[in-house]
Amino acid sequence: MFETPIHVIGTIITDPIRRRVGDQEVYKFRVASNSRRRTPDGRWEPGNTLYVSVNCWGDKLVRGAGASLGKGDPVIVVGYVYTSEYDDREGNRRTSLEVRATAVGPDLARSIAKVERPKNTDNTDATSGDAAERPGDAVEEDGETAEADDTRDDTALPMSA
Numbered sequence: 001m002f003e004t005p006i007h008v009i010g011t012i013i014t015d016p017i018r019r020r021v022g023d024q025e026v027y028k029f030r031v032a033s034n035s036r037r038r039t040p041d042g043r044w045e046p047g048n049t050l051y052v053s054v055n056c057w058g059d060k061l062v063r064g065a066g067a068s069l070g071k072g073d074p075v076i077v078v079g080y081v082y083t084s085e086y087d088d089r090e091g092n093r094r095t096s097l098e099v100r101a102t103a104v105g106p107d108l109a110r111s112i113a114k115v116e117r118p119k120n121t122d123n124t125d126a127t128s129g130d131a132a133e134r135p136g137d138a139v140e141e142d143g144e145t146a147e148a149d150d151t152r153d154d155t156a157l158p159m160s161a
Contacts, residue, residue: 003080006099008033008052009107015071018062027056027065031077031099052097054079056104063118065104074107 010033017028031054035047054077056065069075079101088094106113 006079006081008050008054008077008099010034010050010052010075010077012069012071012073012075013051016066016069018066024057025059025062027062029054029069029071031075050097052077052081052099054099054101054104056101061101061104065101068106068113069104074110076105076107077101078103 008031010031012029013032014030019026019028031052033050033052035049036044037047039045056062077099079099082098082100084096084098086094086096
């Protein structure tokens with residue numbers, strides 16, 4: 001079966017639902033992605049809106065999205081797009097877009113997030129033994145490992161160009 005990859009940048013517009021389907025969990029929500037364009041006189045004009053249902057499968061993705069995301073959050077969704085056809089209450093044939101997500105995260109251009117990595121007990125996801133990749137550690141310029149400063153201010157800081 002041919003799968004079409006897609007990425008959607010938008011906002012979660014429904015309260016996410018976490019369900020168990022058989023022996024798996026799924027985290028479902030809808031995303032609206034708004035387009036806009038600049039008019040010849042320099043103003044921004046709203047365009048069309050894409051509405052898509054997002055399904056997150058797999059323990060790690062469900063756990064991460066469920067702990068991090070909710071209605072109103074700006075997100076970036078990466079996955080594969082599918083269409084689903086159904087008949088509505090009046091008997092009209094409808095089509096909806098669904099994305100089976102492979103990755104979901106906050107849109108850092110429109111929000112601030114603090115990344116927390118769950119402790120890995122089975123070591124199946126260990127990437128390397130570098131100190132810079134362990135939570136709570138930081139590598140200073142001279143290569144020495146130093147404990148991360150937990151007293152830092154997590155408010156937005158201006159970024160230089």
